[in-house]
Amino acid sequence: MRVALFVTCLADTLFPQVGQAMVALLERLGHQVDFPAAQTCCGQMHINTGYQRQALPLVEHFTETFEGYDAVVAPSGSCVGSVRHQHAAIARRHGRADLADRSHALAAKTFELSEFLVDVLGTTDVGAYFPHRVTYHPTCHSLRMLRVDDKPLRLLRAVRGMTLVELPDADQCCGFGGTFALKNADTSTAMLADKMRHVLATKAETVTAGDSSCLMHIGGGLSRLQTGVRTLHLAEILASVETLHAPAGAS
Amino acid sequence: MSQVFLGMPAHSSPGVGALRGDQTFPQAARTALADPQLRRNLGHATGTIRAKRLAVVSELDDWEQLRLAGQAIKAATMARLDDHLARLEQEVTARGGTVHWARDAVEANRIITELVQATGADEVVKVKSMVTQEIGLNEALEQAGIAAWETDLAELIVQLGHDTPSHILVPAIHRNRSEIREIFLREMPGVDPDLTDEPRRLAMAARSHLRRKFLSAKVAVSGANFAVAETGTLVVVESEGNGRMCLTLPDTLITVMGIEKLVPTWTDLEVFLQLLPRSSTGERMNPYTSMWTGVSPGDGPQDFHLVLLDNGRTAVLADEVGREALHCIRCSACLNVCPVYERAGGHAYGSVYPGPIGAVLTPQLTGVEQNASLPYASTLCGACFDACPVRIDIPSILVHLRARHVEEYAAEHRLPSAESLAMGAAAWVMSSARRFGFVTRTARLGRVLGRRRGRIRSLPPPASAWTATRDVPLPPTETFREWWLRTRGES
Numbered sequence: 001m002r003v004a005l006f007v008t009c010l011a012d013t014l015f016p017q018v019g020q021a022m023v024a025l026l027e028r029l030g031h032q033v034d035f036p037a038a039q040t041c042c043g044q045m046h047i048n049t050g051y052q053r054q055a056l057p058l059v060e061h062f063t064e065t066f067e068g069y070d071a072v073v074a075p076s077g078s079c080v081g082s083v084r085h086q087h088a089a090i091a092r093r094h095g096r097a098d099l100a101d102r103s104h105a106l107a108a109k110t111f112e113l114s115e116f117l118v119d120v121l122g123t124t125d126v127g128a129y130f131p132h133r134v135t136y137h138p139t140c141h142s143l144r145m146l147r148v149d150d151k152p153l154r155l156l157r158a159v160r161g162m163t164l165v166e167l168p169d170a171d172q173c174c175g176f177g178g179t180f181a182l183k184n185a186d187t188s189t190a191m192l193a194d195k196m197r198h199v200l201a202t203k204a205e206t207v208t209a210g211d212s213s214c215l216m217h218i219g220g221g222l223s224r225l226q227t228g229v230r231t232l233h234l235a236e237i238l239a240s241v242e243t244l245h246a247p248a249g250a251s
Numbered sequence: 252m253s254q255v256f257l258g259m260p261a262h263s264s265p266g267v268g269a270l271r272g273d274q275t276f277p278q279a280a281r282t283a284l285a286d287p288q289l290r291r292n293l294g295h296a297t298g299t300i301r302a303k304r305l306a307v308v309s310e311l312d313d314w315e316q317l318r319l320a321g322q323a324i325k326a327a328t329m330a331r332l333d334d335h336l337a338r339l340e341q342e343v344t345a346r347g348g349t350v351h352w353a354r355d356a357v358e359a360n361r362i363i364t365e366l367v368q369a370t371g372a373d374e375v376v377k378v379k380s381m382v383t384q385e386i387g388l389n390e391a392l393e394q395a396g397i398a399a400w401e402t403d404l405a406e407l408i409v410q411l412g413h414d415t416p417s418h419i420l421v422p423a424i425h426r427n428r429s430e431i432r433e434i435f436l437r438e439m440p441g442v443d444p445d446l447t448d449e450p451r452r453l454a455m456a457a458r459s460h461l462r463r464k465f466l467s468a469k470v471a472v473s474g475a476n477f478a479v480a481e482t483g484t485l486v487v488v489e490s491e492g493n494g495r496m497c498l499t500l501p502d503t504l505i506t507v508m509g510i511e512k513l514v515p516t517w518t519d520l521e522v523f524l525q526l527l528p529r530s531s532t533g534e535r536m537n538p539y540t541s542m543w544t545g546v547s548p549g550d551g552p553q554d555f556h557l558v559l560l561d562n563g564r565t566a567v568l569a570d571e572v573g574r575e576a577l578h579c580i581r582c583s584a585c586l587n588v589c590p591v592y593e594r595a596g597g598h599a600y601g602s603v604y605p606g607p608i609g610a611v612l613t614p615q616l617t618g619v620e621q622n623a624s625l626p627y628a629s630t631l632c633g634a635c636f637d638a639c640p641v642r643i644d645i646p647s648i649l650v651h652l653r654a655r656h657v658e659e660y661a662a663e664h665r666l667p668s669a670e671s672l673a674m675g676a677a678a679w680v681m682s683s684a685r686r687f688g689f690v691t692r693t694a695r696l697g698r699v700l701g702r703r704r705g706r707i708r709s710l711p712p713p714a715s716a717w718t719a720t721r722d723v724p725l726p727p728t729e730t731f732r733e734w735w736l737r738t739r740g741e742s
Contacts, residue, residue, distance in 0.1 A: 007731050009681065013691040014724055016731035035735045041681040046674055048631060050653030054678035061682050086650075144633035173590045177630025184628060185716040186281045190290075190594040191630075192720070220721030223706055 004069040009041035021239035044082035077142025114151040129242040131161035135204035139211040176217035260565035264355040268387035272601015275624035280595035303533025321641040325578035342483030346545025348555040356386035378494040379403030380474025384603040402493040411438040417597030419583035471497040475508040504552035511577040526640035531582035563616030585635035607635035626652035
């Protein structure tokens with residue numbers, strides 16, 4: 001299977017460790033991953049802010065870059081949500097029926113990480129080891145656009161050494177919402193405050209999720225309050241193995 | 252002044268009614284967010300209704316089928332709305348009622364005022380009605396010297412408090428009982444001066460106040476939850492029974508209804524009478540469902556008028572994506588699950604229709620440019636779609652209306668907005684891997700901003716809206732694509 005990694009523009013620029021974890025994880029599971037160098041961005045920010053016409057070239061570019069692969073995997077529920085639920089519609093609305101058909105076909109083989117591992121590769125135990133107290137935030141687009149359901153939790157429950165604690169009101173939005181965080185900064189901050197209150201109530205050392213953008217929001221707030229709680233992408237936890245955590249000098 | 256062309260759908264009347272706020276959503280939300288009592292009231296109330304709804308919805312194993320049926324009936328009805336409306340008019344008229352067509356709020360208010368004046372009455376009792384709030388009927392009647400008395404308990408609290416509703420189902424959701432006691436003591440004529448804030452005592456005070464109105468009023472004004480086209484039957488669903496008093500005691504009954512509220516047949520109604528109470532109050536069945544068809548000699552109102560209101564609805568119908576907003580049955584489930592509504596409250600939407608459904612309906616009724624901040628008042632989290640009993644895809648309509656706003660702005664302004672310039676530039680960069688790689692490499696220049704703390708605490712506008720409360724991670728020394736190139740070479 002020719003698997004392409006769509007690293008997403010955010011992870012490429014600010015969180016390269018998430019892409020590196022994806023590569024390490026998939027290679028450990030015996031799969032060869034390709035990184036199509038032409039890739040840029042899925043266009044979700046443009047689409048969700050109202051700039052559909054500007055997003056059209058990005059939709060076309062995404063389709064051209066990835067349509068030759070058997071499967072595309074991305075560390076983001078919202079970017080995959082955009083590819084699956086918005087790309088074809090945008091192409092069609094701008095009179096590009098040909099592109100719409102191609103986008104639609106590509107959407108069917110584009111997966112978020114937990115979907116790819118559980119549905120495509122048929123695995124829930126990826127052999128990870130992460131000896132920490134962790135809580136999981138199900139990001140809105142993974143939860144409601146992709147319906148990933150409990151796939152990330154099934155993967156996390158199989159991680160050795162980890163204490164997984166339930167996040168109160170987990171399915172409530174963290175308040176990121178792309179440009180919402182800027183356009184409605186006060187409401188966004190109020191939502192973040194409640195999310196952080198729930199995270200702190202779990203006494204977890206780490207918050208994880210399937211989307212770097214939501215983690216950037218939650219992590220940005222936790223960092224400002226100097227809580228010491230860190231955010232890690234699901235891929236980073238699943239990529240961790242025992243040797244990396246062995247104390248220095250241990251045999 | 253815009254010209255009106257024959258056959259072109261018109262938007263709601265400007266300057267009348269409650270569809271346009273004085274402030275943008277972010278401005279109005281800031282006021283609400285600064286009020287801790289309001290946030291507690293809202294958080295408590297929405298949390299309670301949310302849990303009740305989930306419990307009663309999970310009792311039905313055919314809930315998803317009911318939702319699909321509701322969605323399909325609404326879509327089919329809208330596709331032939333003209334035929335169904337003509338049928339409704341024909342049936343109402345055949346049963347002794349009179350049908351009036353109102354293009355907008357101004358026309359509706361004029362029709363209703365003249366109908367009341369023709370009876371010689373100087374007061375009317377009212378059933379809780381969103382649409383009369385929408386057109387500002389109480390204010391219009393007051394100008395004509397006619398007093399309108401709200402009889403729904405929550406509407407009465409809002410009216411006596413010289414306030415506006417902040418929720419579709421629970422208009423006084425933002426008030427607690429001690430605030431209500433103070434409003435009653437201040438505004439209710441003949442109220443017991445020793446009134447306490449015990450809910451039972453408050454309800455008793457309202458009851459004796461309302462009983463006097465029911466027995467004296469000659470005219471009632473109602474809205475309608477549904478109208479069944481095949482028999483011309485109007486339906487009101489309520490909890491307190493005050494609506495039923497209005498619908499049966501006065502001599503004249505005037506019902507005002509948005510043209511989207513009809514269902515073709517009684518079989519269709521069956522679906523909605525199951526969907527509505529569970530979604531709105533979290534009850535298996537609402538206490539009072541009143542239905543009336545024309546006039547019955549010697550029983551109930553002897554003069555019945557139905558005012559069918561457009562006020563922008565055909566403009567909504569004309570939008571292939573946005574028209575789904577007309578499927579709304581006003582249950583308010585989307586408000587109760589919306590994290591934005593829960594924090595910002597209903598007044599922030601500046602319209603009688605708050606919450607996610609208001610954010611898609613209101614800008615379409617008024618024209619997007621008059622409520623341009625509303626489509627952005629959402630994180631697109633999708634909780635509203637999951638809760639909607641007729642499966643309105645609110646997130647997709649929000650995204651669609653944002654595009655309409657951006658495109659209409661561009662068409663009407665010679666100079667592009669700063670945001671549009673930035674978005675255009677970003678799209679240009681992102682449509683080429685070479686340009687994108689160059690720009691992402693320069694992002695690491697941002698490392699100087701946080702070199703001492705390992706994170707960025709302050710950025711210039713517009714990013715300062717982010718850094719006011721949130722840190723930004725330090726850009727890495729190497730982007731992912733640089734790492735790939737360094738470790739794997741060209742792919």
